[in-house]
Amino acid sequence: MYIGCALLAAGACALPAVLPGAATPWGTVALLAALYALCELPARCRLLDRALGGSVPMGTGSFFPVLLASALLLPPAAAALTALPGSLLARVEEPPAGPRRAWRAAATALAVWAAALAAGALGGSAALGNGPDAPDFPYTLLPAGAAALTFCLVLTALDGGIRATADGLPAGAAWRGLLGRALAPHTVHGLAGLMMAVLWRSSYGPPAALFVLLPMYISCWVFAQYHRERAAHQATIRALVQAVDIKDRYTRGHSERVGHASVLIARELGMAEDRLDVVRFAGILHDVGKLGVPTRVLRKDGPLTPEERSVIELHPEYGHEMVRGIGFLGEARAAILHHHERMDGSGYPYGLHGEQIPEFARVVAVADAFDAMTSTRSYSRARPVPTAIAELERCAGSHFDPRMVAALVRALDRHGWQTDVTADETPQPLPPLPAPRPTPPPAPRPTTATARQPTPPPVPESSEPPVPQPGGSPASAAPAGGDLPPPRASDTPLTARPKERA
Known part of the structure; x- marks a missing residue:
């Protein structure tokens, strides 16, 4: 009509x-x-x-x-x-x-x-x-x-x-x-x-x-x-994010929300419109390096061993290598590499501190930790938004840039936040593998001194409460949330890693 x-x-x-x-x-x-x-x-x-x-x-x-x-x-x-x-x-x-x-x-x-x-x-x-x-x-x-x-x-x-x-x-x-x-x-x-x-x-x-x-x-x-060209950029970003979501089912939707929170922070800081798109790309792709982490480590339900944790801590470098040739990302590439650095220098991969950390990385670090704390994971329940904000403010200056935390608080007061569940509280088991075809038993082999050693029992999880970490790779004394189970109190501090890699 x-x-x-x-x-x-x-x-x-x-x-x-x-x-x-x-x-x-x-x-x-x-x-x-x-x-x-x-x-x-x-x-x-x-x-x-x-x-x-x-x-x-x-x-x-x-x-x-x-x-x-x-x-x-x-x-x-x-x-x-x-x-x-x-x-x-x-x-x-x-x-x-x-x-x-x-x-x-x-x-x-x-x-x-x-x-x-x-x-x-x-x-x-x-x-x-x-x-x-x-x-x-x-x-x-x-x-x-x-x-x-x-x-x-x-x-x-x-x-x-x-x-x-x-x-x-x-x-x-x-x-x-x-x-x-x-x-x-x-x-x-x-x-x-x-x-x-x-x-x-x-x-x-x-x-x-x-x-x-x-x-x-x-x-x-x-x-x-x-x-x-812009549509091609968006398609590239979507493909990378979908690949991460498929591989790490416990954090599905996390990347999009971190991108949204990063834009809220950047807008409160008065960044130019052309930089808002780049910071959104940085937030969306901050965990793209998980594509280089073994799936069994990402989907492990129990506590991680120090070796597994050191593998996951490489995901910022993996991510930077994956996107370094994508020119339109600009500053987002540095944010992907450094979003786990801390203001006091105890972060990784290079132990940068203060203003040495790129501005976009400091934005993404706050957005990442906030979403991790307000989302339910397989190993932790979602925290209320006021509790997450209080945790960010407590860690401002040591872990996070106080300017970025204050900007997020102002943005949440103005726009609010829709919390979401990114994974079931009880992880769903993977589908069973098909039964192998019956084969005749192999001939007995002589026992040698090089026989496989028994697998050591898993290290029991610490009784300490979960400690948050922006983006998901936990470390000692990190703020609440994160994409991984809480670390044990006896884990090797991240600051012990050599910094000559830089």
Whole structure:
């Protein structure tokens, strides 16, 4: 019903242009409509898209300057007609294609009609000049700006309406953020449309106006490349995180929550927007080095031996080696390597202290420990958020950077935290291996002095309460939580490890 009403409204707006006696400049309408359609057609050509490496700008919106130029050059009803062919021919990514194309054509036609109405009310056509007559600058910026703003407002209102009706979103959520994201791009499109309209009306004629489209197409191509590269980055991150979650089932979902908490801390510290993505990558990938740790060690239910613990303590270095060639991670690579360092120098792998620890590593360390404490593991129950915060504050200055702890506390006061369970309290046993085929018994072998020695009994777990550790590799005197069972009191301190590795 919503799409049908939009189609009826668009038809009513364009109808005056086709009625008998209407002074519609059909030549200009046909040229602009064909130009807009040709600009949108390459995205539907799969062969051309593959030839250009999947970099053809896709979807309506890349060439709105053509429509805004028509809003300045044509009457409202005629301007609405120029949007129809290109909108109907544009590429649709998701089904159903028919209703989506119909909606796109109706919404775009209504927006162009409203933009032409706003420009006409301010004398936009006369301000453009004609032939040898120079345009009325700077006044012509006023109708052009009004046209671009009206175009943006109408599209935003209609898009929010379709999100509310088709997706069932609440009214506030349906329109939230749409205008802010669309205003700047539509302003740029309005300026390009104004240049195109001025050249169209000049003594050089329509061919000169086509030169405006070349830089617009290049900018759209660069923008499409950026988004494809960003999508590839996200796919790489998801693949690595899924691999860690599959291998270490007790901490499933931990990486995503550490990434979220890291962004909360970074935003409270006032980091730039471009760094927020990097710190989120650092939080998500901080445990990727566990892919290099034997599965039997990660999934061990009882206490770890000193040898097993030393193997797990290598996971930051494993992780750094895995991601060192991924250029877009930037500072996140140092955070992956150093997120188990401590402010007092007792951490690992290199025993850095204070400001020697990279800033992102200090952020991730706090986020990691907080999520570990507030999540239920196979060896420890989740702690309440206030208890976890108190533990972080107790260890601030010795284990954690006090600035990062204070930033997390402020962020939690503002946004809250949704605790989650990352593993069953009772670990589920692995499926049994298939029974081996019966084979004849081997011939008896003589006993030798090199026979296998009996396996020593497991070391009993310490009766001391669990000690937390950011991210999961416990160490002596660590803060609460962690991804591993609590260490024994007799474990070798991490500071005894040689630091020449650095």
